[in-house]
């Protein structure tokens with residue numbers, strides 16, 4: 001009995017000590033944290049559109065209103081919420097489009113700040129970036145209907161709790177740890193969109209970044225572009241059983257291209273990664289306005305001369321299906337201008353493209369599997385081999401056939417200029433009656449080729 005009492009007493013004292021320590025720790029973290037209530041103003045990193053040009057984004061640090069923030073201790077907006085840390089298990093079978101993932105133990109962000117003249121001043125890097133991410137997503141959702149025609153509550157309706165979640169710097173584990181695939185590939189990713197889950201992931205920071213990827217509106221708007229591709233092409237929710245047929249490079253490429261174009265719509269900037277990375281070679285290839293390679297020219301990889309030679313780099317692309325995306329984004333950009341949708345009119349152009357994309361899957365589904373084969377490989381099981389030019393051609397047909405009549409001719413011309421032999425007359429003469437097809441490789445579709 002005595003012993004029991006003493007044990008209980010010991011327990012109580014432990015609990016008291018623990019509680020005391022816990023409260024003391026809490027006090028430590030809050031004693032110098034000034035009290036603040038909405039409406040919030042915070043010091044964030046943001047894109048200064050007034051100083052940016054097409055090829056050169058300009059980022060600034062400054063005070064911005066976080067009008068969509070109700071509680072600084074949660075970082076929840078109306079349509080999104082930010083989670084910090086946690087573990088992410090991924091299956092990178094779809095390249096940058098991660099699938100079959102799960103999250104664990106992410107926590108409510110811990111923003112450390114002080115107040116100066118009523119403005120929240122972040123005390124450390126993570127706090128600055130998470131506040132900046134909040135601001136950028138507030139801007140993305142705030143302009144969503146105006147820029148894209150998509151209503152915010154519609155696009156989040158298929159997300160958990162009707163909110164998209166943004167995971168800041170989770171620890172990434174690989175489902176296929178023992179296979180040759182992809183830990184290293186994941187490490188290369190800097191931000192990703194998890195289609196089917198309506199979640200964004202912002203990976204651990206890198207010493208190579210200038211403007212941090214997480215605070216780069218071009219990158220976040222690009223990732224949001226994948227959400228718009230899912231919204232329009234996949235009927236607002238990617239369904240693996242139904243849509244697995246589209247898990248192929250040409251469709252990944254078109255998804256990337258739309259995402260680049262959406263990024264441009266939001267920012268007016270075509271150089272999406274240039275502001276974040278010092279080494280230009282790979283990232284310059286993503287700039288659809290500066291590069292000049294075409295589908296038929298980009299296989300030519302020989303670069304003579306300096307790697308910093310921007311003229312040579314314009315005609316070169318080795319970025320896999322991202323190169324197809326650059327061609328698609330460039331086609332949309334050029335055609336929007338020749339059709340008179342320059343400047344702020346570009347929003348209307350995107351709306352018409354998204355409207356057509358909404359109908360494209362139904363056109364494409366019965367045709368696409370014909371041009372994809374599965375083969376057994378020694379190491380990694382079944383692999384898909386796809387006739388890239390044929391599937392690209394069909395995708396572009398499916399987009400054109402439902403497009404606003406007044407836009408077809410210019411987009412056809414621009415697609416022929418950039419995709420060349422892909423735009424086969426047999427597929428496109430019906431939707432592109434005014435265009436002369438200068439290239440027509442007779443046996444193009446007889447071969448399965450990697451571009």
Ligand SMILES: [Zn+2]
Nearest residue numbers: 096222256259
């Ligand atoms: Zn992407």
